[in-house]
Amino acid sequence: MSEEEGTEYFRQLDVAEATAKRLLALAPSLPQERCREAMTRQRHITDLQELSFSIVAGNWSKTDEYQEEGSVSPIDWIRHNCLMGAGHAADRVNVGEQLASLPKSAQALADGEIGFAHLSLIARTANAVATSKPDEPFDESLVLEAARESSVGRLWHFCQHVRHAADPEGVAAEQADAARFRRLNLNTYEDGSLGLDGWLDAAAGATVRSALEPLARLGGSEDDRTREQRQADALIELASHGLDAGVLPRRGGQRPHVQITTSLETLRGLCGSPAGEMEFTLPISAETVQRLACDSAVTRVVLGSESVVIDVGRAKRVVSGSRRRALDVRDKQCQWPGCDRPPSWTAAHHLLHWAKGGDTNLDNMVLLCHRHHTMAHEGRWQLVRTGDGRLLTVPPGPGMFGRARSPDEFGAA
Ligand SMILES: [Zn+2]
Numbered sequence: 001m002s003e004e005e006g007t008e009y010f011r012q013l014d015v016a017e018a019t020a021k022r023l024l025a026l027a028p029s030l031p032q033e034r035c036r037e038a039m040t041r042q043r044h045i046t047d048l049q050e051l052s053f054s055i056v057a058g059n060w061s062k063t064d065e066y067q068e069e070g071s072v073s074p075i076d077w078i079r080h081n082c083l084m085g086a087g088h089a090a091d092r093v094n095v096g097e098q099l100a101s102l103p104k105s106a107q108a109l110a111d112g113e114i115g116f117a118h119l120s121l122i123a124r125t126a127n128a129v130a131t132s133k134p135d136e137p138f139d140e141s142l143v144l145e146a147a148r149e150s151s152v153g154r155l156w157h158f159c160q161h162v163r164h165a166a167d168p169e170g171v172a173a174e175q176a177d178a179a180r181f182r183r184l185n186l187n188t189y190e191d192g193s194l195g196l197d198g199w200l201d202a203a204a205g206a207t208v209r210s211a212l213e214p215l216a217r218l219g220g221s222e223d224d225r226t227r228e229q230r231q232a233d234a235l236i237e238l239a240s241h242g243l244d245a246g247v248l249p250r251r252g253g254q255r256p257h258v259q260i261t262t263s264l265e266t267l268r269g270l271c272g273s274p275a276g277e278m279e280f281t282l283p284i285s286a287e288t289v290q291r292l293a294c295d296s297a298v299t300r301v302v303l304g305s306e307s308v309v310i311d312v313g314r315a316k317r318v319v320s321g322s323r324r325r326a327l328d329v330r331d332k333q334c335q336w337p338g339c340d341r342p343p344s345w346t347a348a349h350h351l352l353h354w355a356k357g358g359d360t361n362l363d364n365m366v367l368l369c370h371r372h373h374t375m376a377h378e379g380r381w382q383l384v385r386t387g388d389g390r391l392l393t394v395p396p397g398p399g400m401f402g403r404a405r406s407p408d409e410f411g412a413a
Pocket residue numbers: 290291294295348349350373376377
């Protein structure tokens with residue numbers, strides 16, 4: 001670029017800046033019926049500007065001027081001085097660097113057939129193919145054709161196939177590398193609740209979603225949970241099923257199971273009884289103790305009034321063997337109206353709890369899935385068997401008491 005052309009570039013930047021400021025002032029009062037037209041035209045202008053920015057960034061990145069100001073790379077310099085994220089800066093440098101091999105794509109952007117986001121993906125794919133197979137020319141036309149017909153998300157999908165075809169080892173290595181960055185943080189808060197935070201690579205994430213999706217669907221009557229609530233419930237159900245089904249590896253000669261300690265009074269729900277104790281969390285309500293002791297495999301350590309251990313419990317389910325099989329045959333699925341969880345995903349709920357004298361015979365038992373079992377105990381729904389064998393569900397009355405606040409909730413000191 002000649003000296004004069006350089007000066008002209010800055011003159012045009014002045015014009016563009018003045019125009020941008022004028023647009024900013026006018027934008028709030030643009031009539032709504034002209035917004036669509038304005039948005040498509042303005043996005044095209046922005047894309048053209050992104051392209052010229054990328055050309056400049058690509059040219060400049062070949063110099064080592066970035067070092068003069070202590071940056072570690074051209075992208076690092078752009079990130080700081082152009083106030084951009086590292087990914088956006090890297091994409092623009094890459095577009096600038098690859099542009100010489102992407103003339104048709106640059107033209108397609110100028111003609112408004114593809115957006116800058118498309119071009120950026122094409123350039124990334126071109127770079128990946130050129131890096132892994134330097135001798136093989138990148139087939140620009142193939143990817144550009146897909147770009148013209150695809151959303152950016154679909155094009156990314158397509159580009160992954162192109163990359164895999166050119167460089168299967170590279171894609172495999174990249175994905176294996178991504179798997180090393182999996183993490184799951186479990187943070188127990190002061191009130192005993194658990195915060196989850198993590199990251200999974202694509203295939204691992206898809207595995208978890210495949211397992212959670214069917215469990216997270218709307219199910220049964222009275223299901224007004226949000227998607228987030230259903231996903232959380234699905235995760236708990238998956239974990240409970242793993243524990244109840246006895247499929248987890250043994251530790252110390254025992255299958256992992258929920259460990260609770262409770263008094264007989266708590267189990268019976270008597271007034272004045274202490275809360276139950278559960279491994280990994282704070283004291284739990286009598287309702288939760290009763291649900292867990294209803295059928296799950298739990299370690300039950302029942303203490304008498306003198307705190308003497310009178311019953312060191314069991315690590316298998318309350319209802320097992322032929323009785324459980326008979327119950328499965330009779331009920332066939334969770335008996336909550338509208339729910340179809342199969343028997344292996346249910347517990348044998350006692351309509352009258354065994355701790356209160358209820359029998360473990362078929363008349364007193366009903367299959368309930370994890371969520372509906374929780375609604376029956378902690379949720380205090382009443383279950384009533386009608387004369388014709390159906391199960392009636394009665395919601396709890398109003399006036400449930402307020403909850404106590406934990407020390408670290410809502411920023412309390
Ligand atoms: Zn139960």
